[in-house]
Amino acid sequence: MSAKIQRLGEVDRIIHEPARLMVVALLAAVKEADFQYLHQSTGLTKGNLSVHLSKLEEAGYIAIQKTFRGKYPLTICRLTDLGREVFANYRKVIRAAL
């Protein structure tokens, strides 16, 4: 097995989970997004998305802020510096393996 494929074993397991990868990839591509946008874009159920966001927040990869836009409640998510760094490394490994 080539060294590049072997490096796949080193990827961050928190990000590598498909649902969390979608969330992190989206947040890396934007400044910030709310729960509803992530729910619509990823197609995950609200409960499932909630669980994955909690895991990412516990790991320190995303920051969640609850606020309001007028009367509409917003749960805004954005990648932390740690999250961006870990995602950048992950992306490097995946691109090398592709």
Place this chain on the structure above:
Amino acid sequence: MQNSSSLPRLEDPSRLAQRLMQKAHNQDGLPEIAMGLFFLVVSGLICAQVTLPHGSIGFRIVVLALAILIPALGLSMPAALKWVRRRYFIERVGYVQHKPVGWKQIGFGILVAVLVAGVLFGVVPRLSRPDGWLLAGTGVFGGAIVALGGRLPRFLVNGALMAATGMILAYSGVSLDRGFAILYGFEGVVCLVSGGVVCLRFMRQPLETGE
């Protein structure tokens, strides 16, 4: 020893994000409705230009509108879409703050514009039946942009229709002005209907509350 065909399918995470964002962008039909209205305005102005007497005040207003209003409308469409979504659709589409457009994308856009201008002014006038080539080229190029912009079946159909319309108009020998009016008018109606249907279906989805 594991061979690569048994490994899970890998995708570049940036491409994954682009795909998901494009899907989110097109799910409510609003971009198509906006494009449809834009095409209809262009078609209407071209029709007015063809109909009004040359040199009349109305003719001059129409020419100014084509020169100033159309580019302004085109440039303001993304901001208008963003405003409509945040004002009326936020509960359904959610909130997102995109990163500003990078210099690479701006540079790419300028390069494409220069290439198109080069073809328009440098190559087309030397061809026999330049009007026909312009109509066909607009249809095909515009259709390609529509198809690639959405990458969903309905965008591929819309793009193919635009390309076919351009080529049919070129073959029919219709004048350039009338040809453009028909091309943009037809594509405007197609985009409006397609976007309207998608928007209605999107609005009919039950709204889930809570997180």
